[in-house]
Amino acid sequence: MRKVFAAVVAAASMMAASQAQTTVDPKLPDYSAAQGVSGKLKSIGSDTMNNVMAHWAEGFKKLYPGVDIEIEGKGSSTAPPALIEGQSQFGPMSREMKKEEMDKFEAKFGYKPTGLRTGIDCLAVYVHKDCPLTEISFEQLQKVFSVTGPDMTWDQIGVTDAAYKGKPISLYGRNSASGTYGYFKEHALGKKDFKATVKEQPGSSAVVQGVATDKFGMGYSGIGYKTADVKALKVAQKGKPVEASVENAYNGSYPLGRYLYVYVNYDKSKGLDPLRAEFVKMMFSRTGQEGVVKDGYIPITADIAREDLKKVGL
Secondary structure (H helix, E strand, O other): OOOOOHHHHHHHOOOOHHHHOOOOOOOOOOOOOOOOOOEEEEEEEOOOOHHHHHHHHHHHHHHOOOEEEEEEEOOHHHHHHHHHOOOOOEEEEOOOOOHHHHHHHHHHHOOOOEEEEEEEEEEEEEEEOOOOOOEEEHHHHHHHHEOOOOOOEHHHHOOOOHHHOOOEOEEEEEOOOOHHHHHHHHHOOOOOOEOOOOEEEOOHHHHHHHHHOOOOEEEEEEHHHOOOOEEEOEEEOOOOOEOOOHHHHHOOOOOOEEEEEEEEOOOOOOOOOHHHHHHHHHHOOHHHHHHHHHOOOEOOOHHHHHHHHHHOOO
């Protein structure tokens, strides 16, 4: 994952870790409304990004009352077909598009979809707030969640509290349409299949809610959905367990850090239409990234914003 976040690490040296939780990069541009922008926009894709997309849509509509925006978050896997079929203008995804998804898009349009890095998330492993467990390793996660391990009890992963002895770990996760499901399977479980006992939830908040109401529950979801009723475990891929924090996402040490993408159909010969162009500019502005922070995620830096705006000719 250090390679994935190389750009973040290079840019983050300009930002104090203590500032990252509450402020965005001061070098990001302010956003000013343009003239004559109207029309309809639709976003179909990631549930993880649903709140962020809704926040951006609300702010955009205040600036452009004549714009109609619809947000639909049913999972990252719904984004590519919606873009291909022209059902949406934006495809938010909590993972990168798979090769086969890119190939289907390119087969229709003759070019690949453009992925824009709009924020950063720590995919957290949650337990009930009263659970004594504080950390977990990738090896343990594979035994707990994947078919390679037996049905696990809490004492088998080091919980010595008498109340947990012999108690099965109750598992919560996302459905297969979710980018979070796919990301956790690939990175935490080494592409191994989930146990059939994982209670699949329709949304990220439902996973957290399930764990919050289940003393013996464990689940995975974005850090933006953390509540006071759950605890995010430190996670160890190799070596020392690492906290799911802003600083550790920026420095690449948290092993389940990921970019949050918004994919668009960008034809270089035509450019973006004014409506999509203004929405993209707003996402990458100081105002847009303040929305990322407000919804519990980690803002991108000005360097990343400049790089990705260039991808769509802005």
